[in-house]
Amino acid sequence: MTKYIFITGGVVSSLGKGIASSAIASLLQLANFKVRIRKLDPYLNIDPGTMSPSQHGEVFVTDDGAETDMDLGHYERFTGIISKKSDNITTGKIYSEVLKKERKGDYLGSTVQVIPHVTDQIKNFIQTDLSKEDFVICEIGGTVGDIESLPFLEAIRQLRNELGRKKTCFIHLTLLPFVSVANEFKTKPTQHSVKELLSSGIQPDILICRTTKKFDLESKKKISLFCNIPMESVIMAVDVKSIYEVPITLHAEKIDQRIFDYFGLKNKKLDLHKWKNFNNKVKNINKQVSLAIVGKYLNLTESYKSLYEAIFHSSVYNNANVKVDWIDAVKLKDKDSCRKYLSNFNGILVPGGFGKRGVDGKILSINYARNNQKPFLGICFGMQLAVIEAIRSVKGFEKSTSSEFSKRGNNVISFMDEWVDDKSIHKQDTKNYGGSMRLGSYDAILKKGSKIYNIYKKVKISERHRHRYEVNFNYKKVIESNGIVFSGISPDGKLAEVMEYIDHPWFIGVQYHPELKSTPFNPHPLFNSFVNALIKNKKKDG
Numbered sequence: 001m002t003k004y005i006f007i008t009g010g011v012v013s014s015l016g017k018g019i020a021s022s023a024i025a026s027l028l029q030l031a032n033f034k035v036r037i038r039k040l041d042p043y044l045n046i047d048p049g050t051m052s053p054s055q056h057g058e059v060f061v062t063d064d065g066a067e068t069d070m071d072l073g074h075y076e077r078f079t080g081i082i083s084k085k086s087d088n089i090t091t092g093k094i095y096s097e098v099l100k101k102e103r104k105g106d107y108l109g110s111t112v113q114v115i116p117h118v119t120d121q122i123k124n125f126i127q128t129d130l131s132k133e134d135f136v137i138c139e140i141g142g143t144v145g146d147i148e149s150l151p152f153l154e155a156i157r158q159l160r161n162e163l164g165r166k167k168t169c170f171i172h173l174t175l176l177p178f179v180s181v182a183n184e185f186k187t188k189p190t191q192h193s194v195k196e197l198l199s200s201g202i203q204p205d206i207l208i209c210r211t212t213k214k215f216d217l218e219s220k221k222k223i224s225l226f227c228n229i230p231m232e233s234v235i236m237a238v239d240v241k242s243i244y245e246v247p248i249t250l251h252a253e254k255i256d257q258r259i260f261d262y263f264g265l266k267n268k269k270l271d272l273h274k275w276k277n278f279n280n281k282v283k284n285i286n287k288q289v290s291l292a293i294v295g296k297y298l299n300l301t302e303s304y305k306s307l308y309e310a311i312f313h314s315s316v317y318n319n320a321n322v323k324v325d326w327i328d329a330v331k332l333k334d335k336d337s338c339r340k341y342l343s344n345f346n347g348i349l350v351p352g353g354f355g356k357r358g359v360d361g362k363i364l365s366i367n368y369a370r371n372n373q374k375p376f377l378g379i380c381f382g383m384q385l386a387v388i389e390a391i392r393s394v395k396g397f398e399k400s401t402s403s404e405f406s407k408r409g410n411n412v413i414s415f416m417d418e419w420v421d422d423k424s425i426h427k428q429d430t431k432n433y434g435g436s437m438r439l440g441s442y443d444a445i446l447k448k449g450s451k452i453y454n455i456y457k458k459v460k461i462s463e464r465h466r467h468r469y470e471v472n473f474n475y476k477k478v479i480e481s482n483g484i485v486f487s488g489i490s491p492d493g494k495l496a497e498v499m500e501y502i503d504h505p506w507f508i509g510v511q512y513h514p515e516l517k518s519t520p521f522n523p524h525p526l527f528n529s530f531v532n533a534l535i536k537n538k539k540k541d542g
């Protein structure tokens, strides 16, 4: 029978509930349990798809085409379990389902209320679309005390009542600050946070306390006493350098044992060698290369979380630390500024993006990479701009553009409806902004002998997409007249998936987001190859 572990957070946000949930899931997997991880987000958007990445962080896309919270990316990277649409729910989605039912008359004349109708919908979500999992870990977004998360807390309180304590466990994550003037850890914020949770009828069974350094037994005793939790269930989570050390540190603190004890399961000896090996490799990296990412959301590692992680996985694979610098596209105005800002890097990456701002600078950086034999990777928007950059040097096509940011000139990047007759392929929803992109996994067929084929070493690949616009294949011949090859295309031959230059050491653009599928134990071949190209570039430049 499935057991549910609910993870809440208190005191402050950004304590790393997503990482803690992922690490716990990984430990349970190592004990041979089947696990699913789900995220309940309290905000009113139907999904994070319409939110600015600078507010909410990256939008993580699942295979089945859902735009979800970036924590689902961590879940996948830590566990390899492929997330589904049904693994992320928001208050907005819950309410829209409830209101749909109300309009259909499904509530048979009742007054529709938060309790029971909204909470029922939440409980329903937590328990559906499962396939005999031993554990479902549910992370509750937000911080305890937020008005928004109350219905979620109420729903999990009810579930404890319905399923019993043998099938439900509450883990609460808090902050244990060290106050240096007093030279002691302060347990009060944790006590208050637990009190707040208690006011929703939830007594945590296990506490994870985030701290900057190891805390003493006294603090543990105090927390145990005031929060009504056995001493051994007060788990210390000291800050670590890399998120991938968390499974090891939580295991060292015996969190898995506590969970097994709690559920009355036999204790298992876990083999953590894969985590240890990975972290050892990280510590032993002895090369360094540099990469310029040209974009407009600057210094926001959260907006491009999966990209950072994918680069990191491949740097570990290649034993070379990739030092990433963000270059504000707006600073790139001409060839000279490109030389000034880009010449010191071993490669250039233009990531996914939206809108007009920074486009000219990005195109200039692509031109710089092409002409200076710098390794270049263009992802989604980056690939579309590489196509525009290429066709603009063909006589008569100097004004080529994308319908995303200009209506004048040849729209070599445009809505598919603008150039494909067969409307059944992809009808652009022009009325709705949310959820209307080409989303989720699509196949691509790679051309034998091409660079991309030699990287994947197979003809058919499947990668995740999130974009509205496509390369307009009415211009395919013109674009290809300039040294580009479309070495990956959709199975029906209508859509560009990969472009590359034949006579460049490493210049590849992909319409999809390879970063969404990279994991520490399965680094993505495209990033592996790109990082290798950075290393080669460094050797060449001496």
Ligand code: GLN
Binding pocket: 351, 352, 353, 354, 355, 379, 380, 381, 382, 404, 466, 467, 468, 469, 470
């Ligand atoms: N803005 C582009 C589009 O919608 C690219 C999107 C992206 O890079 N994810 O097609």
